[in-house]
Every structure is written in C-alpha cells, then in structure tokens.
Amino acid sequence: MFNLIINRLFLISCLAIVRTAIAVELPEGISYSHIFLSDQTSVHVLEVNPHFFDIIPVKNKGDVEAVSSMAKRHKAIAAVNGGFFKMKGEFADLPMGILKIDNHWYGTPHKPRGAIGWSHADEKVLFDQILTQIYGYSGNAVIPIDGINRILKDQQVILCTPHIGKQFDYPNLGLQLLIKDQKVSKIEKKRASIPADGVSLMIGVLKTLSFPPIAEGDDFEWDIHVTPQSHPPYTKSEEWSDIIHIVGGTPILVRGGRLVTDFSAEQTGSHFLNVRLARTAVGILENGNWLFVVVDGFYKNIWNTKGITIPDLAELMQKLGCVEALNLCGGKCSTMVLKNVVVNDPPDGTRKGRKVSDALVIIPKNR
DSSP states (O other), X not given: OHHHHHHHHHXXXXXXXXXXXXXXXXXXXXXXXXXXXXXXXXXXXXXXXXXXXXXXXXXXXXXXXXXXXXXXXXXXXXXXXXXXXXXXXXXXXXXXXXXXXXXXXXXXXXXXXXXXXEOTTTOOEEEEEEEEEEEEXXXXXXXXXXEESSOOOTTOEEEXXXXXXXXXXXXXXXEEEEEETTEEEEEESSOOOOOTTEEEEEEETTGGGGOOOOOTTOBOEEEEEEEEOOSSOOSOHHHHTTOOEEEEOSOEEEETTEEOOOOGGGTOOXXXXXXXXXXEEEEEETTSOEEEEEEOXXXXXXXXXXOBOHHHHHHHHHHTTEEEXXXXXXXXXXXXXXXXXXXXXXXXXXXXXXXXXXXXXXXXXXX
C-alpha cells in the first residue's frame, strides 16, 4: 500500500515528495508514509484495510489521556486522536460534539457538524453533517431532551449516562430523575449518583415549572435519532440507526469524491478554517480502505514549520484519493501513534502529544 500512496502523490503535479519514512515492519493491511508537501509541510499518512483491522473509537480512562496510552491499553497497532472536546473547567474532557462508542452515547452535537459513523458487521461507513433528536416518554408525556452529558441551562432537560465516568455539579438543577430498568427509581432535588445500569434526567430550575408530573415508579423510556442536515440530503436518518460508532468533527472535507469548498453549513469560524495549524483527518478511499492523516504544525522544528489550513487539508485529502473525509480535533491534540511510538511531531514539542478525550485505535482482527 505504501507504493500506492506514493504513486498518488506523484500523479498530482508534485503536491508532495517523500522526504523520510520511518523504518517499521508492519503486517499486511496497514501502511505508513511520511511525506513533505512542496512547501516542506510535514504529513503523516496511515492507510488501513478494514478486512484486516478493526477501527474503534475509545474513551479516556478517568481523566484526559495520551493517545499513546490509549493505544497501549487497547493493544492497538496504531491510533490517532479523535473528536473535539472541552479542555477547561469542571466539564473538561466532555465531547464537544457527537460521540457514540459501541452503542453507548457520550455526547451529542450542538450544531450541524460533520461526523463519521460505522459498524463492523458490514463495513458501512457514513459521513455527513448531523444533529440528533432525543425524546423521553412517560405515560402520555413526550419530553424533548436537549442533549447528552453536557452543561445544563435553566430551561433545558439533559440526559446523563454512566459511561462518561464522572459526576458534575449542576447549580441550576431543579429536579433529577434516576432512571433504571425503564422506570423512575427516584426523584431528587439535588445531585445524586447516576445509576451504573441506568441514566439520569436533569431538569433545569426554570424548566421544572413546565415539566410534566412524573412520580417515582412511573415508566420512563427514551430514544435518540440522528438527523442528517445536508442540503440536498446526502444520508438518511434510518441509515444511522444501526451504526454502533459515531465520532464528530468539523468540517466535512470531501464528499462523494468532490472537494468541499463551502464550510458555512457547519458554522465554523473563519480563523479556525484559515489559520495554518497541525491537523488530523480521517477519510475513506474508493477501495474501502481508511486513510488517517496528521499534518504537523508548530514551529520549533525547521522541518515542521507550516501546518495547514482547512481548505488546503480538504484538497490534500482529495488528492490522496479520499472519496469521503472529515477533519478531527487538531492543533496540540494532533497525534499519530504507530507500534507504541508517536511518529508525528506534536506541537507541544514533547513527542507525546496533548492528553485528549478520545481516540481512534486500529486493532488486528486476528489478535
């Protein structure tokens, strides 16, 4: 596969040249190359055949965690950092967008942002801008839920799951419903522990004034639906219903083989799009292989001074052969690990990379 990557690069008018390659023995189905663009921007490219490897999103253990640590913990041959997350305050390490791992929900999007979703059974991979609709049901009451595992506002209802691994203080909490076995097991007016095998419904102090009467012992169920936001439509909600992993990013870079040039639908800021930074991206090639790309940024190494803008990253992913591609969390978070070694040059200069909320790990199917 390495030669295929190099051939693609030479076929695109010398967009990039090979400068170095790490001498590492890799099994069939995975290849790594280290290339330099014409302006000497350093790019790390990992191609993975899903017939030989499972690609799995994983969450940090306890607090934020280095990508190399997550890779080692899961016995992964390779890994890259995942989606965006909150970096400061009590809610640090919570996903800023959608995150679903093995059918467990960790976060939902605030805006119509890009996401990648997949399952192992049929190797189906979806890319689209998405939101979610969440509802709770108790008796005749239908309760709109504003999100999962996020900050609670006075007029909101949110759902907290035990998978996030921590409790948060909600000073504007009006009521908390503890849900277990599809019943309201307890109602509290102050924070209580989330049931290990259930969920908690948090109702903001002002929302309690219009919240339907629900008592302990009442039935309670909830569901969530992914709602694609593309215009014209690109995927359908029902296609996402059996997807077990979803990782959010922003923006979509390549769609249906075509370069995306208008990023306004995802409501990302101009500075974020046009500043040159370290970046991480994931894409799918026409043959179904996955492509992971980390572009070095920051500015201490003479060979690593450039970074890349989002429009240029989109062009790079397309020219590397991606028919679909998504930008993930970048900057100091951009990290690629191969055989327990960080192969890129993280912007913090430590060769370790910033600790992050989640990662994408590549695990041999026959281990």
